[in-house]
Amino acid sequence: MTADESAPTASVEDRREEWAGPVPVPTGANTEFWAATLEGELRYQHCDECGTAQLYPRAVCTGCSAVDPPFEPSEGRGTVYSYTVCHVPGEPGFGDRTPYVVAAVDLAEGPRLLALVDCEPEAIEIGDPLEVRFWQVSDEAALPVFVPE
Structure with missing residues (x-):
């Protein structure tokens, strides 16, 4: 997808009032990622130097150590590689x-x-x-949450 094309967007559901779980704090290399989530867009980094695609955002490419790999919009679709069912809440707010x-x-x-x-x-x-949806949990971030297609 080129920069001229509009990226696919997913629904963003406002969960700020009810969310009691962890809230992301955008800083450094992940700021652009979290800003995009508020617009219903999932972004990943794609290195111009070596072609490595990475997510979560980092200041350097994991393939070649190039600095600040650029972001690309994702289709917001994927498949389950593995999963777990949590019966005991691992984080506050999940009880x-x-x-x-x-x-x-x-x-x-x-x-x-x-x-x-x-x-x-x-x-x-x-x-x-699966396809992505977003739960807005703060004024600065929406969590990517997946649902079956």
């Missing part, structure tokens, strides 16, 4: 969500992202297609 699903999601563009999947635990299997 009323148990059981909940956390999955390693292989994005269509290559990076793998660990994310919450908004579905019943019995409704997910390895290889299932």
Whole structure:
């Protein structure tokens, strides 16, 4: 996708009033990533030097150490690489969500992202297609949350 093309966007649901879980704090290399989430856009870094695609955002490329790899818009689609069903809340704010699903999601563009999947635990299997949605949890960030296609 070129810079001229508009990136695909997903729905952003305002969860600021009810969210009691961890809240991202945009800083440094991840600022652009979190700003895009508020617009319903999932972004990943794609190195111009070596072609490495990476997510979570970092100040250097994990493939060649180039500084500040640029961001690209993702389709917001992926497949379940692996998952776990959490029956005991691992973070504050998740107690009323148990059981909940956390999955390693292989994005269509290559990076793998660990994310919450908004579905019943019995409704997910390895290889299932997913698409991203966003839960706005602060004025500065919306969490990427995946749902089955």
